[in-house]
Amino acid sequence: MQLLRHEGVRVIFPKNQGCCGQPAFNSGYREQALPVARALSKCFPKELPIIVPSASCAGMIKHHWQELFAGQEDEQYVLDIASRTYELTEYLVNELRIKLTDLGEPIEIAVHSSCSAQREMKVDQHIKSLISQLDNVNIIEHQRKTECCGFGGTFMVKQADISGAMVKDKTDCLRETGATTVISQDCGCLMNIGGAFEKQMASGEKSMNTQHIAEFLWQRCYKE
Amino acid sequence: MNQTEAFYQRIEKALQNDQVRQNIRSAMNGLMQKRAEQFNDPEELSELREKARSIRHYSLAKQAELLEKLEQKLIENGIQVHWAETAQQANNIISTILKDAGAKTIVKGKSMVSEEIGLNDYLEQQQIEVLESDLGEFIIQLAKEPPSHIVAPAIHKNRQQIAKLFHHFFPELSYSEDVNELTLMARKILREKFEKADAGVSGVNFAVAETGTLCLVENEGNGRLSTTSPDLHIAITGIEKVVEKLSDIPGLLNMLTKSATGQTITTYFNMISRPRQPDEKDGPRAVHLVLLDNGRSRIRFDNDLLETLRCIRCGSCMNHCPVYVHVGGHAYGTTYPGPIGTVLEPQLAGINNIGALTSACSLCGACAEVCPVKIPLPKLINQLRAEAVNEHFSDKPVLGKGSLRKTPEVIAWSIWQKIYSNPFLYKTFSWFATSLNFLTPSKLGKWSKYRTVPKPAKKSLNQLAQENGFDYE
Incomplete structure (x- = not known):
């Protein structure tokens, strides 16, 4: 907002x-x-x-x-x-044709496109085009990037074990990039992926920050 | 044990088997990549899918008429036609044909419809020996397992496991883990059987009404041998496989092979149109076609659900399904696994029997994106979920409607509804959730087995919007 x-x-x-x-x-x-x-x-x-x-x-x-x-x-x-x-x-x-100026330090990120963004709303290209305006941000592609993170709303509760296996795969692929931060345009995925990283940290695995694209842009381009 | 508990047990077992999961994941990666290489032009792909969809849609719309035409043409060609309303009837028909011909041993080409009716078990009970001749089917027949994938039935096994299996059953052959050598072994064993078999059984990919032609797609030549070497050939297929004319075939065949295995065309494509003629030196002397309904007419009755029947059984929905990739085909416990199985099986067998499958889907949409005939799989899965918990949801002819309705769930969703449809209650609820966020439990069943429980923010979005001076109206 x-x-x-x-x-x-x-x-x-x-x-x-x-x-x-x-x-x-x-x-x-x-x-x-x-x-x-x-x-x-x-x-x-x-x-x-x-x-x-x-x-x-x-x-x-x-x-x-x-x-x-x-x-x-x-x-x-x-x-x-x-x-x-x-x-x-x-x-x-598309509507605002926003122009962004990157004020942040160099950073490597991974972008998780949600299933809804890719296949339902077909808006996954926009997050990339926004980030491509930021000079100091480098997107590292991860494996199986189109695959679902396992959230799926109540799927995560009803089929917790399958969902758990899916988010394990997703966090492994994201971690492999070596990037520090995961950016997404979907809050559900972020809750799932972020929570999984936090849980896995307890068993000594490397974690990544998770952030919504709005917050990420706000912090990099607007906040002094 | 109810169906939901049984399904959870199968899932748990599947998730514990790392070897199988690894085999499936690596096989699916390969299939996805090969498919993608075939469809590198998105615009062309979209046209091809639309064309295939419309051929299948038209065939279903005119199905009754086309089936009549098909029967008439087949009879003209000398192929005998049988109609089976149920699996039991189909089994009876086939075993009667075999008995009348005095057939004791049969070789089979790959056929999912024969799996659907449980043909092998039925025939074996009648002391008829059945040998699967498709390599994958041969492997799982030895292992006494059902197919785990509709195109690649033994995809859950790697070559080391297959080598051990062959060695166990054929100790006279030398042990090898080499794919070519394993294939040669199977070939040698099967060739002898082909020569001796009394009858061949096969499936059908497309049945052409215009010409009375049965099309069979395969890669190993076993389909051709099964349908030409023995004196008797019995083909079995679902009634939805009928298409109007020969010129419909290229558009479907092209999408089938590219979507299934990433092949431009399969090694063999058989067009079976008649038994051996007096001046011909080979081919079966009698050909039969068994057309199976088994619930398909009921599905076709409804304009939304009939989309299910467009399926050409390429398997690409399962190749791309993140749930299938993790649990494999056996976890579904059905003939057809993956997204198409999740849609088809509850409609065939009833939600009261196998509706629990619909829970194993995150509605990610990967299946619908690749389906060559554009079946809206997630939409249908979600629709079946609604039928499963509400007997009066629609007037669709679905079996076992409302059978998965559970009172605690109804109460929970009704409370949720009360809170979320009433702004005052919702604000009160979110005030409590945020102000008392320190009370959030750190463990929440299986949620917290794989991830931490999210803590509500200290302030609700309502509060933040007001504090930051946004128009609040």
Whole structure:
């Protein structure tokens, strides 16, 4: 929000916002997901762009709400919301055409693109194009970079052991890069990957910082 | 033990087997890379997928008509046609044909439909000897295991394991871990069987209605031998495999081989159109086709679910599935594993029997991205999850609807719904969660087995937005 405001955007934080309904939707409990999604939908009545700082939530609003609201009275309204919904990096690059100046020290990072960013929202190229504007930041590609980190919302709870095996692979691949920091545009993946690094530290493995792209850009380009 | 517990047990067992996981991971890496090399132009790929999707879609839309045409053409060509509504019927039909012909030994080309109906076990109970002639199938038949992958059934084994297996069963042959030598051994053993077999059984990749042609894709020549060397050939396939015309084949075959193994075309492509003619010197004297429904008509009845039936069995969804890569095919406990199995099996056998499979998916979408016929696998998996916990979710003809609904889950989601759909409750909840964040438990079941439990921030986003002077309305 600070980053957008700094770029001259008037940011409104709808005070009644909650959750997009994805956890219940992806668990089969659509009856419960619908009122939650509807409560959020009511927060965006104005004809304004809606910026979502996590590709997975953006994907839910943009692509799955229409399935969830199918046949409901507010189906059309929800389609309108979908057309106004942007993932943060998508908005920064395509709409704002942001110009960044890197004020930070040289750093090597790995970028984890979430499944939603790659395959649902198709916005994974934007995080790279933002970072490519930063002179002192070097992205090191990791192996199996398109593979899921194992988060998957309630999947992580229901199939904890498979999820654990997946995040183990992901952290191993990220660690191999030798980079110090992992950047992502998705909060769920960051919670999963960051938590796994922290847990593995206890058994003596090297950890990496995990940071959301917004925070990373804010710290490197705006903070004195 | 209920199906969910049984599934967890299979998963646990699979995750503990590092050797198998390593074998599968390395094999899948190879298959993914080979596929990617075949499709290096994204625009062309997108056109090819759309074309293949539309051929399959059209075939399903006109399926009844095409099946009638297929039957008529096959009969004209001298191929006998049998319809089986269930697996049991299909087994009966095949064993009757074999008994009538006095067949005691059969060789089989690879066929997943024969796995689906449990043909080998059934025939063996009737004292008919069955020999799998596909190398992978031959290996797992020796090991008494089911296929772990629909294209590469023994992919979970490495060559050292195969060498040991061969040595155990054929001690007269010298031990070798060399892939070529192992293949030659199998070839030698199988050749003798081909000569003596009374009948051959095969699957079908595409059945062409226009000409009454059965297309069979394979790499080892075992399919051709199984279908031409014995006097009797019985083919079995699902009714959804019918396509309208011969000109539909290139668009599908091309996508099948490239998606499956990264091959431009397989070593063998058989087009079977009739039994041996009086002036011909080889080929079977009788050819039968068994067309199996086994729940497919029920799936086809629904416009969303019928997308499942577009599948051409290339296996690329499993090759790209991060869950399959970790647990392998056996953990699914079904004929068809991976994403397509997760969608197909609960529809065939009922959610009440195998719906638990749908939980083993992070909805990452890697499968749908590579599917050559554009089946929206994650969407279908999520839809089945909804059917599984809500009997009244839709009027779709799904078996075992609502059978996975659990009261504690319903209560938990209902509480979640109350909090998250009410701004006041939500703010109160997040105030507690943030203000009392020191109370966050450090252990939270299996969550904390692999990662630490996230601590809520000290202040909620609501508080921060107000403190930092953002418009709050």
